[in-house]
Amino acid sequence: MYLGIDIGTSAVKASLVGGDLALIGSASAPLTTQSPRAGWSEQDPESWRQATIQAVRDLGRVHPLDGLRAIGLSGQMHGAVLLDATDRVLRPAILWNDGRAEAVCAALDRDHPELAAVAGVRPMPGFTAPKLAWLAAHEPDLHARIARICLPKDHLGLWLHGAHVTDGCDAAGTWWFDQAARRWSPDHCAATATDPAWLPEPLEGTDLAGHLRPEAAEALGLPAGLPVAVGGGDAAAGAVSVGAVKPGRGFISLGTSGQIFVTTDGYRAAPEAGLHSFAHCLPGQWFQMAAMLNGARPMSWFAEVTGQSVADLLARAETADDDIPLFLPYLTGERTPHGDSRIRGSFCGLGDATGAGEMMRAVVEAIAYAFCDGAEALRRTTEIPEPLLAIGGGTRSDLLLQTISDATGLTLQRGAGAETGPALGAARMAAVAIGAASLDDLDRQPESDRSFTPRPETAQRHAARLDQYRALYAALKPLGSPA
Structure with a gap:
């Protein structure tokens, strides 16, 4: 058996796979995020460790871990964990959805435009490097x-x-x-007040990082000395979990954030398109990704605001009339294609007869239109494979998947049991790290339980709505987030 641990934003998940790399079971433990100022997002790294202990022990109570052979890791990307010379944490971790480095990114874009093509993307506040430049200016002693x-x-x-x-x-x-x-770029480090000596050694996700230390083993209830694989950032570990490990394999993800991900066999920079052109966690592979900060999250946000369940609101959205308002889903800004951390969500076109069903329908359509923008950006460099696997919690909604298919023109297949994601990918990489599986064994896609094909009769309506959606963003962009 192999254990995968994923450090998410809202929870730590532990997943167990067997010798056949199939999922045996999972457990999770919740995390909380702190926002000491508007636009800031932080977590205490100690909470990750405590949640990991809880998740692994809870998993072990249901599925005994006596036969465990190796551990793999995954986690939320971009977070800055800063350590002193004794490896002590200096401050709370600054997370992927933190916007404090916006001015730093604008300066990097202006003063070092050539660096984006090397880094695979324009500088954005959520990335780690701009946060270091911000710290140098605002927390110099630290x-x-x-x-x-x-x-x-x-x-x-x-x-x-x-x-x-x-x-x-x-x-x-x-x-x-x-x-x-x-490899690490000295030019990017110099531009962001970073000493390259501070950075970890980059390895492949299927490499062996080391062995389980006695202190950690005791806390987790596991034997010391277990091999631990390097693992992968959650985008790539999630790709491993659904078999997107060879060129031309891809998927869309509908979680808190949203992605369209396609694996490639070479590096294809397209920062001007707002794409993320990144190294994969597997040797010799890269990927192109349209990254939307607001995936299915606007649906749960609207449910929280109205005090109703997502399921009830979606049922009302199914029967909403044609007088649907427009919605911008940018609750936390947007990456692809805008690279705009200041824009926020909004409704436009509300009328006296507008109800919660019409508003939820607008939310669903806005998520689909965000994927239209992402697909258009991705097609500038990479062919999008079809049918395209859809994973993540948002795939529970048939209405959302059908609307995305209608609006983008893509045929989607909902992956059966594909919500486990990065923790499953991490566990499978652990098996490769100890030689119990090969890279070819990772080439396995989940079965699909339903296909969603574009309906021609909806094309004209969505094309007109998409034009309005894009015009609304352009109109509101100068306003940004409220002061």
Whole structure:
């Protein structure tokens, strides 16, 4: 058996797979996020460790872990965990959805435009490197004490196995990485007040990072000495979980955020399109990704605001009349294609007769139109494979999947049981790391339980609505987020 641990934003998930790499079971433990100022997003790295202990022990109570052979890791990308010379955490981790470095990114875009093609994407506030430049300007005393920088999963890995390492995908998401050469870039470090000596050694996700230390083993209730694989940033580990491990394989993900992901066999920079052109966590592979900060989350947000369930609102949206308002889903800004951390969500066209069903229908359509923007950007460099596997919690909604298919013109297949995601991919990489499986064994896609094909009769309506959606963004962009 092989254990995968994924450090998410809202929870830590532990998943167990058998010798056939099929899922046996999972457990999770919740996490909370702190926002000490508007636009800031932080977590205490100690909470990741405590949640990992809870999730692994809960999993072990249902599925005994006596036959465990190796552990793999995954985690939320871009987070800045800062350590001193004794590996002590200096401050709460600054997360992927933190916007404080917006001015830094604007300056990097202006002063170092040539760096985007090397890093695979334009600088964005959520990335790790701009956060270091922000810290140098706003917390200089703390910045002067930095000796090491970790990504979230790699900080947990440091506790588990004691090595300062990372994988290509997590390294790619920092904005310090030379994607084509798969090594740290001195130019990017110099531009963001970063000493390259602070950075972990980049390895492949299927490499062995080390072995489980006695202290961590005791806390987890596991035997010391278990092999621990490097693992991958959650985007790439999720790709491993659904078999997107060879060129031309892809998927869309509908979680808190949304992605269209296609694996490639070479580096294809397209920063002007708002794409993420990153190294994969597997050797010799890269990927192109349209990254939308607001995937299915606007649906749960609207449910929370109205005090109704997502299921009830979707049922009302199914029967909503044609007088549907427009909605911008940018609750936390947007990456692809806009690279705009200041834009926020809004409804437009509300009338006296507008009800919750019509508003939920507008939310669903807006999510689909965000995927239209992502697909258009991706097609500038990469063919999108079809049918395209759809994974994530948002795939529970037939209405959402059919609307995305109608609006984008893509045929989608809902992956059966594909919500486990990165933790499953991490466990499978652990099997490869110890030689119990090969890279070819990772080439396995989940079965689909339903297909969604574009309906020609909807095309004209969605094309007109998409034009209005894009015009609304252009009109509201100068306003940004409220002061």
